[in-house]
Amino acid sequence: MSGRKETALDLAKFVDKGVQVKLTGGRQVSGTLKGYDQLLNLVLDEAIEFLRDPDDPLKTTDQTRRLGLIVCRGTAVMLVSPTDGTDEIANPFIQPEGA
Amino acid sequence: MSTGPGLESLVDQTISVITNDGRNIVGILKGFDQATNIILDESHERVYSTKEGVQQLVLGLYIIRGDNISVVGELDEELDANLDLSKLRAHPLKPVIH
Amino acid sequence: MLPLSLLKTALGHPMLVELKNGETYNGHLVNCDTWMNIHLREVICTSKDGDRFWRMPECYIRGNTIKYLRVPDEVIDKVQEETNKSRSDRKPPGVGRGRGRGREDGSNTQSKGIGRGSNDNKVPGGGRGRGGHGGRGGGRGGGRGRGA
Numbered sequence: 521m522s523g524r525k526e527t528a529l530d531l532a533k534f535v536d537k538g539v540q541v542k543l544t545g546g547r548q549v550s551g552t553l554k555g556y557d558q559l560l561n562l563v564l565d566e567a568i569e570f571l572r573d574p575d576d577p578l579k580t581t582d583q584t585r586r587l588g589l590i591v592c593r594g595t596a597v598m599l600v601s602p603t604d605g606t607d608e609i610a611n612p613f614i615q616p617e618g619a
Numbered sequence: 620m621s622t623g624p625g626l627e628s629l630v631d632q633t634i635s636v637i638t639n640d641g642r643n644i645v646g647i648l649k650g651f652d653q654a655t656n657i658i659l660d661e662s663h664e665r666v667y668s669t670k671e672g673v674q675q676l677v678l679g680l681y682i683i684r685g686d687n688i689s690v691v692g693e694l695d696e697e698l699d700a701n702l703d704l705s706k707l708r709a710h711p712l713k714p715v716i717h
Numbered sequence: 718m719l720p721l722s723l724l725k726t727a728l729g730h731p732m733l734v735e736l737k738n739g740e741t742y743n744g745h746l747v748n749c750d751t752w753m754n755i756h757l758r759e760v761i762c763t764s765k766d767g768d769r770f771w772r773m774p775e776c777y778i779r780g781n782t783i784k785y786l787r788v789p790d791e792v793i794d795k796v797q798e799e800t801n802k803s804r805s806d807r808k809p810p811g812v813g814r815g816r817g818r819g820r821e822d823g824s825n826t827q828s829k830g831i832g833r834g835s836n837d838n839k840v841p842g843g844g845r846g847r848g849g850h851g852g853r854g855g856g857r858g859g860g861r862g863r864g865a
Contacts, residue, residue, distance in 0.1 A: 529748065529756045529777040540773075544782065546738065560779070579764070598736065601760070601776035609772045612761055640784070649793060650718030656753070658720050660793055680793055682720045682786040684753065687737065 531556045531600070538603030539564070543596045546572060548580050549587065550603050560594035626651045629693055634659075636683065637690040641712035643667070645694060646681065655685030665704070667712075672705035689715055718796055723788065724749050726796040732757075733787040734778060739765030742778065753780030 531553065540550040541562060551567030567587040570580040629648050636644045636659065646662025659681045666674040727746050734742045734755065744757030755778050762771040 529754070531777075597779060598738075598782040599776055599778050601773045605772075605774040607772055609761075609770050611770055612772070613763075613770075638784070650720060650723065652719050652721065656720035658718060658723050658793070660790075678787065680723075680788045680790045682723060682788060684780075684783050684785060686781065687784045 529600070531562075534600070534602060540601050540603050540606060541592055541597055542599040543592065544598055545596070546577050546580075548572075549590070549592065551587070551590070554589075557594070560597045560600075562592040562594070562597065562600070563589070564592060565589050626655075626657070626691065629691070633694040633696055633699075635690075635692045635694045636688060637692075637712065638683065639687045639689050639715040641714045643712070644678065644681070644683070646678070648691075652685075655688055655691075657683050657685070657688065657691070659683060667707075667709035669708050669710055671708075673707045673709070675704065718793075721749075721751060721753065723793060723796050724753065724755075724786065727786075727788045727792045730789050730792055732789070735784045735787075736778070736782045737784050738782070742776065744776070747775070750780075753783060754778065755780070755783070755786075 534553045535555070537553060538550060539553045539562075540548070541564070542548050548570045549564065549567050550570070551564030553562060554565045555563040565588075567590045568584040569587055571583040571585060573579040573581055626648065630650065632648060633645065634648045636646075636657070638644065643665045644659060644662050645665060646659030649658040649660045651657045659678075662678045662681050664676045664678055666676060668674070724746070728748065729745060731743065731745050734744075734757070736742070741763045742757060742760050743763070744760035746755060747758045748756040756775065757778065758775045760773045760776050762773060762776075763769070
């Protein structure tokens with residue numbers, strides 16, 4: 521039982537590493553993961569928020585603001601990924617259209 | 620297990636699903652759970668338009684989260700086979716607003 | 718067949734996940750749990766409009782933000798095998814423990830509500846314009862959009 525109920529990800533390996541977090545509602549922050557709990561509440565240090573396009577709040581821009589030390593409420597966390605190795609890339613799905 | 624007038628009777632039948640974002644997905648119901656998450660096999664999406672006929676996009680095997688499902692309906696395959704989708708025009712559905 | 722059994726069977730397989738906000742994630746399923754939380758590896762994230770792409774080594778996605786998962790067709794055949802196997806492995810019926818004492822008076826018909834229910838906020842307004850998800854293999858092509 522306990523084995524199955526466990527969460528799908530062990531955040532331990534991300535501690536003291538940079539993570540990127542997407543929150544419900546569209547906010548996106550990144551920072552150094554200092555701690556977490558099983559409810560996915562996260563402590564991020566030196567966090568920055570990626571500001572969003574005022575015309576389309578679902579889009580983030582490259583503008584940021586500094587948040588410092590923050591707690592992300594677990595219920596609002598949608599997605600966690602390591603900052604390291606995360607890069608914007610060109611369309612990788614280009615394939616011969618209509619072929 | 621009592622599922623009441625549930626989806627059990629539709630398993631292995633072709634069903635039509637309307638999702639909260641206004642898509643219409645047709646496929647074979649292979650399974651479901653308490654949360655109305657469903658498995659659709661050999662599924663395709665029907666994209667409606669007022670300008671051209673219905674486009675069918677092959678999707679394959681899908682798990683659709685119950686949260687995102689508005690309507691699940693039985694599909695009469697015979698009736699459906701007699702539809703000429705290329706002549707059918709319709710407004711696309713708007714997404715559900717919460 | 719339960720959707721979560723299918724998902725579990727899909728461990729190690731590539732899949733496409735669309736979130737309620739319209740973003741899609743293509744990656745290999747590393748792990749999943751009973752809340753449909755998933756852990757993907759070698760992920761490509763596509764923005765809602767299908768115009769921006771990110772590569773990430775891995776990511777963790779909370780189950781309740783998922784709209785749907787697209788799983789390779791062959792996975793469904795593997796589930797069949799597994800359920801059959803686990804069925805034969807299972808204890809014969811009748812060995813399980815009882816369901817506890819019943820109530821005779823019927824005054825308390827309400828169940829205690831064991832369901833956990835999600836206490837999370839929903840994402841407001843699901844995505845409309847769905848751009849190219851960039852299909853795996855031949856599947857679906859680039860940007861469709863709905864041309865309102």
